[in-house]
Amino acid sequence: MSALKRFAVLCAVMGALLMGVAVARADEAIILKPPPSVDARVTAASAADALRMGNAVLAEQLASQALEAGTMDASGQARTLIVRGLAQQERGERAGAEDDYNAALSLNVLKGRDLAHAYFDRGVTRDELGRADDALADYEAAIKIQPRFAAALNNRANVFRRQGQFSRAEKDYVASLAAGNTSPQYAYFGLGQIEEASGNMAAARTWYEKAVEADSTYTLAAERLAALGAQGTYAEIVLKKPRGMDDAQAQDASVQTATMPPLRPAIVDYSKRVSQRASARERSVPRAVSASAAAVQLGAWRDQADAAAGWNRLQSRAGNLLDGLTPHIEAADIPGRGRYYRLRTGPLGSSEAANLCGALKARGLDCMAVGS
16 A cells, blocks of 8 residues: 555544544455443433332333443443342343342452342342242342341341241341341241241230331231231222123132231241241232242232232233233232232233233233243
């Protein structure tokens, strides 16, 4: 290439740098990326704000934009991955949430409180996925970093309680309360469950009463008090009659906060210290489907009335896909997250649930098969 031609190419390159465009040379393509249009730090901060305001969809979108910009340092990336993971967790996308938590932790830049909370958040996701041992490992990692991490202590106690390790669960519940648990009703309820499983009904009532005193809207404890002969309150939400159902069948569509079956003393053999695993989820009502069946989850809301309204809206958008199906609202109390109301329908066979979810998603509706 002649000196004159090289000079011409150099001028073209310099001009392209100033204009932010691509330029091609006869014997070699030179691709110049345009200046980034996204301020990653500002976008990441906006994602965190959206998450705090309860807009998980927007938070996930903004966090993804910030990460795709590729201009943040490792610390910023880790924190933004955590935000996106939390947003996905709020939306029930637990596999994606776990991937983001794994990616954030793999960067090895989180320290102290941030690291403890990353382990805790991943533990909650794994807990909800039914992987109790993995969740336990994450809660323990969080507690090792912050020994007075009240929510992690509470959640570890939940795992121990479900596994029948009542003495360890009780110790953690008490430690959680001593550490200033801002949602003490969960620990009180867990202590009540331990006493009820052990046949100490009077002690169980005392703990349930303390849970209601701590949170007068905590219907789970009120339900147990009612079941044990104390005073309790019940809230009823009536959903519209599903199409294709007669009036008698439609009675099942009226969802009333139900009684959670007590942990039976027979579950645990104290002489052999044999643990019995139960569901990883801390629910306030029993599953609406049998263990051998599947269901589909259509969404989760903070308010029970919103969950009922969600069913009514979905019926108009789903065509005839929900005809003849009965809605169920299940309340889930997750320490460190609060109460959610999950809208589900079933029971269905596993293949039916998968097919229904596929058809609903094709219409742009959220759906997740649950159960097995």
